[in-house]
Amino acid sequence: MLRQWLQTPEVAQWWGDPDHELDLIRRDLDSGNITNLIVAFDGRPFAYAQHYDLHDWPQAHLDHLASGTRAIDTFIGVPEMLGAGHGAAFLRALACSLLEDGAKGVVIDPVPHNARARRAYEKAGFTLVEEHQTEDGPAIVMHFVPEGRQPG
16 A cells, blocks of 8 residues: 555655655664554545654754654655645644654654645644755755644
8 A cells, every 4th residue: 555655646756766665664664763654534544654753863954853852754645635634634633642642842844845745734733944955955844833822
């Protein structure tokens, strides 16, 4: 299922070579440092998400954030589920759950020109904080801000 999802044009555009990414996900499963999730709606799997403590998976553009902050990587693998609000809904639920479980913060770091993802993240409650140049190219850091709270 993951291989099929990684091969969809929308996912491959942002995640890269499906075989390489599937190999990375397999290695992550064995590491114990990353939580891997299959997301379902009405019993139908449609998305993949992973989250991890920033300092267990060092990335220069995130190193300045507080220890205990969780980072999320995600994609929707079922094309007909795109643009219907499912991504924003599950990301909001996941981010709230991570904070309830003690995370100091929750971030996500899409590439700046991935407009669809950025809209979903904003609808979920993430706000743009900063843009960085990484070894993989430009990325923006978006922080989750629960409803009723001020950013920062």
